[in-house]
Amino acid sequence: MTAASADAVRRAEIAAAARGWIGTPYRHQASLRGVGCDCLGLVRGVWRECVGPEPERMAAYTADWAEAGGAETLRDAARRHLTPVALDAHGAGDVLLFRWRDRLPAKHAAIAVAPGRIVHAHDGAAVAEVALASWSKRLAFAFSFPPRIAAASSVHAKA
Numbered sequence: 001m002t003a004a005s006a007d008a009v010r011r012a013e014i015a016a017a018a019r020g021w022i023g024t025p026y027r028h029q030a031s032l033r034g035v036g037c038d039c040l041g042l043v044r045g046v047w048r049e050c051v052g053p054e055p056e057r058m059a060a061y062t063a064d065w066a067e068a069g070g071a072e073t074l075r076d077a078a079r080r081h082l083t084p085v086a087l088d089a090h091g092a093g094d095v096l097l098f099r100w101r102d103r104l105p106a107k108h109a110a111i112a113v114a115p116g117r118i119v120h121a122h123d124g125a126a127v128a129e130v131a132l133a134s135w136s137k138r139l140a141f142a143f144s145f146p147p148r149i150a151a152a153s154s155v156h157a158k159a
Helices: 003-019 039-050 065-069 071-083
Strands: 083-085 094-098 107-115 117-120 130-131 139-146
Touching: 003 071, 003 117, 039 107, 039 117, 065 083, 071 094, 071 139
Parallel strands: none
Antiparallel strands: 083 139, 094 107, 094 139, 107 117, 117 130
């Protein structure tokens, strides 16, 4: 298998894992497929399924954490564990971070699943696949998942 075909298979695996969360109700700070998650919980759950154990423990956070602190906390965490991707080069399987408003830190995450399509969770709705077009003006950062941890197995039911 070539490196390009291995990358395509990996991206398809991540996109399929993200789509497996569709219909999961929104629950702030949760990360349990079929039970509840927020946008970060979706990324955490797909990480567990496609990479392995989570790389760091999540601290509790309030709904207004980005507005209150002003720091690029989500971007900084992504930089610690994911590989940055140019915004115009992101593809299926990449994590996308969005700003709700100009001049505010990025605080919403989604996973690209196909050209122009993302899976995300937001307050008041279940995890859904939607068009990226309505979110594209808010797109701030893109990252790719690292390779699977060698000893990792698929984990579906961790909080």
